[in-house]
Amino acid sequence: MDRLKLATVWLGGxxxxxxxxxxxxxxxxxxxGKVDVVYSxxxxxxxxxDGVDVxxxxxxxxNRDNLEQLHKVRRRTRVLISFGDCAVTGNVSAIRNQLxxxxxxxxxxxxxxxxxxxxPRLPRAEGIVxxxxxxVRPLHEIVHVDAYxxxxxxxxxxxxxxxxxxxxxxxxxxxxxxxxxx
Amino acid sequence: xxxxxxxxxxxxxRAFHKKTVIRCCTAAGCMSSHADAVKAGLEKAVRxxxxxxxxxxxxxxxxxxxxxxxxxxxxxxxxxxEKVTPEDAPSLVASTxxxxxxxxxxxxxxxxxxxxxxxxxxxxxxxxxxxIESYIEAEGYRGLNTVLLEMAPKDxxxxxxxxxxxxxxxxGYPTGLKWATVAKTPAAQKYVVCNADxxxxxxxxxxxxxxxxPHSVLEGMAIAGYAVGAxxxxxxxxxxxxxxxxxxxxxIRQAKQIGLLGSGxxxxxxxxxxxxxxxxxxxxxxxxxxxxxxxEGKRGTPRPRPPFPAESGLWGxxxxxxxxxxxxxxxxxxxxxxxxxxxxxxxxxxxxKVFALAGKIANTGLIEVPMGTPLRQIxxxxxxxxxxxxxxxxxxxxxxxxxxxxxxxxDTPVDYESLTRLGSIMGSGGMIVMxxxxxxxxxxxxxxxFCMDESCGKCVPCRAGTVQMHRLLDKIVxxxxxxxxxxxxxxxxxxxxxxxxxGLGQNAPNPVVSTLRFFRDEYLELLRKEPNGExxxxxxxxxxxxxxxx
Amino acid sequence: xxxxxxxxxxxxxxxQEGATILDAASDAGIKIPTLCHLEGVYDIGSCRLCLVEVxxxxxxxxxxxxxxxxxxxxxxxxxRLRKYRRMTLELLFAERNHVCSVCVSNNxxxxxxxxxxxxxxxxxxxxxxxxxxMDATHPLFGMDHNRCILCTRCVRVCWHIEGAGTKNVAxxxxxxxxxxxxxxxxxxSDTCTSCGKCVIACPTGALFSRGSTVGEMVRDRSTLxxxxxxxxxxxxxx
Numbered sequence: 001m002d003r004l005k006l007a008t009v010w011l012g013g014x015x016x017x018x019x020x021x022x023x024x025x026x027x028x029x030x031x032x033g034k035v036d037v038v039y040s041x042x043x044x045x046x047x048x049x050d051g052v053d054v055x056x057x058x059x060x061x062x063n064r065d066n067l068e069q070l071h072k073v074r075r076r077t078r079v080l081i082s083f084g085d086c087a088v089t090g091n092v093s094a095i096r097n098q099l100x101x102x103x104x105x106x107x108x109x110x111x112x113x114x115x116x117x118x119x120p121r122l123p124r125a126e127g128i129v130x131x132x133x134x135x136v137r138p139l140h141e142i143v144h145v146d147a148y149x150x151x152x153x154x155x156x157x158x159x160x161x162x163x164x165x166x167x168x169x170x171x172x173x174x175x176x177x178x179x180x181x182x
Numbered sequence: 183x184x185x186x187x188x189x190x191x192x193x194x195x196r197a198f199h200k201k202t203v204i205r206c207c208t209a210a211g212c213m214s215s216h217a218d219a220v221k222a223g224l225e226k227a228v229r230x231x232x233x234x235x236x237x238x239x240x241x242x243x244x245x246x247x248x249x250x251x252x253x254x255x256x257x258x259x260x261x262x263x264e265k266v267t268p269e270d271a272p273s274l275v276a277s278t279x280x281x282x283x284x285x286x287x288x289x290x291x292x293x294x295x296x297x298x299x300x301x302x303x304x305x306x307x308x309x310x311x312x313x314i315e316s317y318i319e320a321e322g323y324r325g326l327n328t329v330l331l332e333m334a335p336k337d338x339x340x341x342x343x344x345x346x347x348x349x350x351x352x353x354g355y356p357t358g359l360k361w362a363t364v365a366k367t368p369a370a371q372k373y374v375v376c377n378a379d380x381x382x383x384x385x386x387x388x389x390x391x392x393x394x395x396p397h398s399v400l401e402g403m404a405i406a407g408y409a410v411g412a413x414x415x416x417x418x419x420x421x422x423x424x425x426x427x428x429x430x431x432x433x434i435r436q437a438k439q440i441g442l443l444g445s446g447x448x449x450x451x452x453x454x455x456x457x458x459x460x461x462x463x464x465x466x467x468x469x470x471x472x473x474x475x476x477x478e479g480k481r482g483t484p485r486p487r488p489p490f491p492a493e494s495g496l497w498g499x500x501x502x503x504x505x506x507x508x509x510x511x512x513x514x515x516x517x518x519x520x521x522x523x524x525x526x527x528x529x530x531x532x533x534x535k536v537f538a539l540a541g542k543i544a545n546t547g548l549i550e551v552p553m554g555t556p557l558r559q560i561x562x563x564x565x566x567x568x569x570x571x572x573x574x575x576x577x578x579x580x581x582x583x584x585x586x587x588x589x590x591x592x593d594t595p596v597d598y599e600s601l602t603r604l605g606s607i608m609g610s611g612g613m614i615v616m617x618x619x620x621x622x623x624x625x626x627x628x629x630x631x632f633c634m635d636e637s638c639g640k641c642v643p644c645r646a647g648t649v650q651m652h653r654l655l656d657k658i659v660x661x662x663x664x665x666x667x668x669x670x671x672x673x674x675x676x677x678x679x680x681x682x683x684x685g686l687g688q689n690a691p692n693p694v695v696s697t698l699r700f701f702r703d704e705y706l707e708l709l710r711k712e713p714n715g716e717x718x719x720x721x722x723x724x725x726x727x728x729x730x731x732x
Numbered sequence: 733x734x735x736x737x738x739x740x741x742x743x744x745x746x747x748q749e750g751a752t753i754l755d756a757a758s759d760a761g762i763k764i765p766t767l768c769h770l771e772g773v774y775d776i777g778s779c780r781l782c783l784v785e786v787x788x789x790x791x792x793x794x795x796x797x798x799x800x801x802x803x804x805x806x807x808x809x810x811x812r813l814r815k816y817r818r819m820t821l822e823l824l825f826a827e828r829n830h831v832c833s834v835c836v837s838n839n840x841x842x843x844x845x846x847x848x849x850x851x852x853x854x855x856x857x858x859x860x861x862x863x864x865x866m867d868a869t870h871p872l873f874g875m876d877h878n879r880c881i882l883c884t885r886c887v888r889v890c891w892h893i894e895g896a897g898t899k900n901v902a903x904x905x906x907x908x909x910x911x912x913x914x915x916x917x918x919x920x921s922d923t924c925t926s927c928g929k930c931v932i933a934c935p936t937g938a939l940f941s942r943g944s945t946v947g948e949m950v951r952d953r954s955t956l957x958x959x960x961x962x963x964x965x966x967x968x969x970x
Contacts, residue, residue, distance in 0.1 A: 085833055088854050089825075097861035098829055098878075135861075140854055148853035152833030179848040182832025182839065464904065481901060486777040486797045639882060639901070639908030641778045646823035649906050650857045670856060677819045680792055681780045 004167070005053045006031075007039035008083070009073055011066040012093045012136065013059030016153040017084035018042065021056070023156035027163075034167055050076045054166050056083035056149070056159075060093040061137050065130035074143040079172065081162070082139045085152040085181055092152075094136040104132035147172035150181050183441040184448060185327050188318055191440075195319040200238035202278045204228075205255040205307065206266075209244035209393045210425050211386070211547075212251035216268065220252045223271030230272070237278050240316075243394020245307035246295070248547035250288060255307070262288035293563045294545045299526070301534050302510045303550045306394035311429050314436035317397040323442055325516035329405050330450040338409035339365050342512070344520035346532030351377055351468075351505030352583065352609050352685070354531075354598040360502060363492040364410040367500040372412035374403050375477070375496070375503045378419035378426070379461050379468040382581025383632060384540040385612030388506035390548055391536070392419065392426035395510065396433035400456060402509030404443065405516060407454045410502050415456040418473050421463060430458055465582075465636035469684050470503045472638065483638045484684035505610065507536055527553030531597035535611060541578075542568045542617040551596070558592040561615055572617040576700070580609025582629045582636075583689030585696025586622065605696040607689070622701040623708060626694045627655040633690035644687025647678040651694065658708050664718045665709055672698070738804035753795035753806055754782055764808045765817060765846055767881065769796045770933055771953075772960035773888040779881075781817050781846070784808045792816075818850045826857040827906065828864060829878035830936070836949035837937035843881060844936075862906070869919030873931050873941055875910065880938040882908055886930035893959055898924040910938075932956055 010018060018041060024031065038052060039045045048069070055077045061067050074080055085091035096103045113120040123129045139145050149162050158178050165172055206221040224239045245253040250264035256278060263274060263285045270285045277283040289295075300306070309316040317323070329338050343358030364372060376399060380388040392399065403415045419427055434456055437443040445453045459477050466472045467482040474496050476482035495501025511533060515523045527533050531553035537560065540546050544566030551560060561567065561577055568574050576586040579596075585606030587594065594600050598608050616625065634648040654671040657663040675691035682688045698705060710718040734749045740757050747756035752775070757764050767779035777794035784795045787805035795808070807813075824830075824843060832838050864877035882901070887910065890899040898921050902911045912918045931939045932951050940949045961967045 082854065089831075090859060091831055091833055094859070094861070095829070095831060097859070098863050100861075100863060138854070138859075140856075141858065145854070150853060174853065175851065177848055179851065179853050180832075180839075181844060181847065182835065466904075486794055634905060637905040639903065639905045640776070642780055642820050642823055642881075645882070645906055645908070646827040649860065650823060650826065653858055674819070677816050681783055681816050681820065683777060683780070683794075 004035040005038045005049075005051060006035040007037070007048065007052045007055040007073075007077070008041065009039070009048070009055060009057045009059075009069065010041045011057060011059030011069060011087070012062030013084060013086040014092075015041070015058070017056075017058040017086075017151075020084075020151075020153035020156050021159055024160055024163075025156070027156075027160050031163065048072055048076060052077040054079045054081065056081050057087050057139055058083045060086040060090045061133065061139065061142055062093055063130040063132050067133065067142070070139060070143055079146045079166070080139070080143065081147045081149055081172065082145045083149050084154055085150055087139050088148050088150045089181065090136050090138045094138070097135050101134060104134060107132065148179075149174065150179055152182055185324075185331075187440075188323060188327065191315050192319045195315045200236055202237045203257045204237060204239045204274070204278070205242045205245070205257070206239060207243070207245045207251060207253045207307065208241040208311075209306075209390055210423075211244065211248040211390075212253060213425065215251050215265075217252035219268040220254065220266050220271060223268035224254070224275060227272045227275035231275055233275060233279070237275060240310050241312065242308060243306040243311045244303070244390040244548055246298070246303070246548045247288065247545060249545060250547075253288070260290050262290045264288045292545075293559075294547075294549065294566065297555075297559065297564050298550050299534050299552050300550050301514050301523075301526075302391060302398075302507055302536055303394070303548065304514070305398065306390060306548075309395065311394050311396055312432050314397060314433065314440065314442075317395070321517060322397055322513070323401055325513035326401050326404050326408075326442070327448050329408055329516055330448045330452055335365060335409050335411060338405060338516070341516060341520045342409070345515045345523040346520075346527070346530075347508065347511055347515065347523065348531065348598065349505060350507035350511070350535065350610065352580070352607065354608055357504065357508055360492060360504070361406065361409050363490075364412075364500045364502040367493055369411075369500050371414075371497075371499045372410055373496045373499055373501040374407045374410065374412045374415040375470075375473070375491075375501055376403055376415065376417040376506060376509055377468060377470065377473060377503055378417055378423070378506045379473060380423075380506070380610060381420065381465040381468050381636075382583075382610055382612045383629075384538060384578075384614045385581060385610050386538045387536040387548065387611045389423050389426050390538075391506050391510050392423065393429055396426075396429045397437065398510045398513055399430075399506055400433055400437055400443065402504075402512035403456060404447065404454045405512050406502055406504065406509065408452050410500075412502065413453045413455065415454065416459050416477055416496075417456060418459045418461055418467070418477060420461040420467075427458065427460060434458070464638065465632075466638040466684070466686050469686060471684070473503070474501065483640045484686075486683060507611070528595065528597045530599055535596065535608070537596075537611045537613045539565050539613050539615065541614040542572065542574070542620070543615040544569045553597045554595040556592070557587065557594050557596055560596065560613070561592065565615065568615065568617040572619065574615060575618050575620055576616045576622070578606075578614040578616065578625070578693070579612070580607035580692070581612045582632045583607060583685065583692055584609045584612075585692050586616070586625065586700065587696075588700040605692065605699055607692070621659075622697040622704050623655060623659050626697045627652065627659055629693035630655050630690065633686065637686060637690075641681075641683035641687060643678045644682040644684075644690065647674055647682075647687070648690055650674055651678065651691065655694065658705060661708050661710060663709055668705060668709065736800045736802045736804075738800050738802070738806060740806045741808055747800045749800075751800050753784060753786075753793070753798050753800055753804075756800050757795065757806070757808060762808060764795050765849070766796060767842060767846065767935060768883040768885065770885045770888070770956075772956050773885070773892050773933075776884065776888075779883060780820055783813060783816065785810055785813065814850065817846075818852055821847050821850055821852050822855045822857055824881050825852075825855045826859050828860070828862060828880065831878075834946055835879060835937040836940045836944045836946060837879075838947040840947070840950050841937060842935035860906075864909075867912075867918045868942070869917035870921075870924070870926070871919065871942070872926055873918070873928065873939060875918060875939055876937065877909055878938075879936045880910055881936055882910070883935060884910075885933040885935065886910060886939055889929040889933045889956065893956065894925060894927050894929050896923050896925050896927070899930055929956060 254263040273283040347357040348354040472482045472484040491501040630652045639645045745760040775796040777797040782795040783792040785807040867875040887899040912921045
């Protein structure tokens with residue numbers, strides 16, 4: 001039987017979920033024995049491949065790049081897992097939504113002009129700096145999501161619990177305190 | 183004050199009448215098209231022509247065909263003039279002496295008038311609502327006299343039970359049973375409350391009764407007070423009805439002046455006072471527990487029942503709460519007897535019901551018909567169908583808590599059970615007619631927006647659920663929704679209906695559920711499609727080729 | 733007072749006349765989820781989480797305000813109730829801005845706990861992201877309206893335990909909000925005694941002691957219980 005093709009993706013989040021993933025410690029070794037990691041911020045692959053079995057997607061959908069990436073991931077992946085609170089709820093990434101329509105301009109103004117120490121300037125570079133979306137959204141508002149792995153970040157125990165279910169072919173549903181946000 | 187005094191007042195009033203009576207509608211509908219100026223014009227014309235000894239101008243309550251207002255009626259002759267302007271006044275007055283007039287005449291023999299049966303509206307359009315003498319002339323306060331002098335409280339309750347009268351405010355609870363519960367609950371202090379917080383969009387029955395015949399409500403309350411053992415009444419009326427409030431204040435003052443309210447009414451030991459409480463515009467204050475909280479000076483939010491107001495109401499005292507129309511039915515029931523009333527209507531729905539016809543219908547206005555009248559007779563025959571030959575698509579009854587009855591069910595008799603069977607309710611009597619140009623998901627969205635704005639915010643399903651249902655309906659109307667969104671909406675309808683604290687939330691899904699029941703195609707038509715024509719699954723993309731690993 | 737016998741989830745239970753279903757269940761060790769309920773103040777039945785099924789009654793009844801009766805057959809944990817409870821919680825999360833990860837009550841929050849207890853792995857409704865402010869004018873406490881679920885526990889303890897009547901509700905529907913006095917900054921309230929009972933009562937991170945940061949807002953309800961026991965049962969020493 002082919003080894004499971006696993007991918008992880010980092011959208012609009014702080015990468016804390018990936019840090020927690022790396023905290024899997026020796027389980028990473030077990031995992032490496034059972035799956036092929038075909039795409040991830042921690043490996044050097046530029047293009048998301050076809051035929052991925054399972055993908056952990058960290059972060060909310062904040063910009064056009066995230067949106068296109070998510071659609072591509074969905075098309076090329078069998079099981080898509082919302083990985084962490086930003087992916088599941090929008091979390092901190094989505095706080096700017098409270099500012100209402102036009103919030104993306106406010107956010108840029110605040111980050112790159114008002115609080116800039118040197119050379120305040122809006123980052124505008126066609127094709128390089130992705131355009132912010134009007135509204136930050138959790139993954140399931142945009143594509144079908146197969147399983148949810150909440151937490152900010154999800155503890156490595158929680159990640160391991162879900163991955164073990166993936167490997168065992170069990171339904172991908174966490175229970176009890178494993179579902180706690182925050 | 184006794185019966186003889188009443189008769190004397192009535193005779194005096196009769197003697198005062200002139201040969202010709204010009205009745206001019208002074209209810210809110212006609213007032214909004216300057217009926218007050220018409221009435222002033224008529225009075226001036228009578229003075230100018232010196233016809234004062236032969237012609238009398240009387241301001242009266244609603245003459246029903248609101249869309250043709252201001253309305254003026256002339257007796258003898260049974261003539262009805264429509265859309266009268268102040269400039270028409272001299273010509274109208276001259277016509278009473280035989281001169282021709284070009285003022286448009288209505289047809290009093292139209293089914294709109296002929297098929298009505300007036301009990302609640304009997305005095306409406308006939309008597310002057312600002313003069314108690316006018317009400318007394320029309321048999322007013324005779325019912326109270328009979329009850330106080332000839333009946334024990336229990337007899338009065340029994341009479342109402344026997345009449346089969348059910349609450350006209352919406353739910354249709356048997357009025358007599360409610361009275362009996364309050365009467366049986368022992369307490370030193372009890373209250374009678376008149377719920378005049380009519381708030382359904384398109385409903386103006388209670389407003390018309392209050393503006394046209396306020397004394398009938400006062401008399402009904404006093405009779406109720408005697409029957410259940412209460413000495414204090416409150417009328418909770420919304421601030422949006424300033425004319426109704428003014429006429430109620432006048433009526434209460436007049437009734438007190440001649441001893442028909444106050445202490446020792448008709449020289450019996452019965453005391454009864456009525457005060458007005460003005461609502462500040464919250465729809466939910468029509469819900470009885472919220473209404474009581476508001477009267478007590480608290481935030482108007484509903485509380486769980488039991489305890490029901492009949493056991494523990496205002497300030498913890500047993501409280502009888504009846505709607506305006508219910509109370510206006512009481513004096514005629516007492517005067518003419520329970521059997522007379524019970525003979526009108528259907529098996530379980532007795533008497534008449536007032537409806538406010540509005541929307542895409544030729545004759546908008548007020549009608550009063552016996553219970554069990556087929557909907558088709560009301561909207562097609564009496565209402566004259568949709569204007570400009572359009573086809574009627576549905577009739578919305580019961581306001582935001584009601585439902586839409588499709589055209590193919592128009593032969594349904596209008597009674598409590600039949601409307602419930604169709605997923606709607608009798609409600610307070612608003613009837614909004616829709617023609618083929620009406621899009622049902624938009625209707626549902628409108629009513630949901632109403633419920634969302636009017637939710638008091640106390641319980642979660644109503645406060646937050648209506649917001650989500652409104653979002654989903656908006657998404658559907660904007661053609662952005664998926665089949666999944668529609669099922670989320672239906673699931674929310676079920677949840678909000680079953681978990682909300684009061685009737686507002688419990689019934690808020692009704693317009694959605696009933697339009698989905700009869701017009702589901704219209705919703706499906708609006709769902710977003712994939713480029714290949716398949717219904718969309720998720721908001722953004724990715725058809726469901728990817729199923730779960732297990 | 734007469735005792736009543738009833739069945740809750742198949743278990744025979746006896747309770748005093750006048751007790752609520754919630755009291756009877758909790759005496760019998762059956763946990764019914766609650767959010768607006770708070771020991772010591774009267775119940776208002778507004779969160780709808782404690783709704784239960786009673787055989788022979790068509791409507792669901794709030795167990796916090798429904799009194800026990802003889803022979804009652806109560807079901808507290810049917811599939812339908814679980815479904816409604818999860819939906820109620822999702823509606824609450826979607827309604828305001830509940831960001832657990834940066835909340836003072838993270839890991840000590842009743843809303844957060846109820847969510848995982850009811851298997852809420854995500855919220856199916858669109859988040860509303862309303863714009864709500866925060867009141868940090870009081871020298872000791874703060875109020876973040878983004879995290880408020882309008883349970884009115886704070887209002888009830890303020891009026892009925894402290895007797896100050898500072899807290900109240902203004903507005904309607906989703907725009908309802910907890911206010912101080914006549915809707916003025918909390919710090920300018922004439923009536924607030926700074927007793928902190930509202931902060932103790934709050935189930936989420938809406939009310940907090942100033943200076944607490946993420947996850948630091950731990951509430952000790954024993955103070956409230958002590959006062960209520962002293963007042964109602966004349967028990968001065970707990």
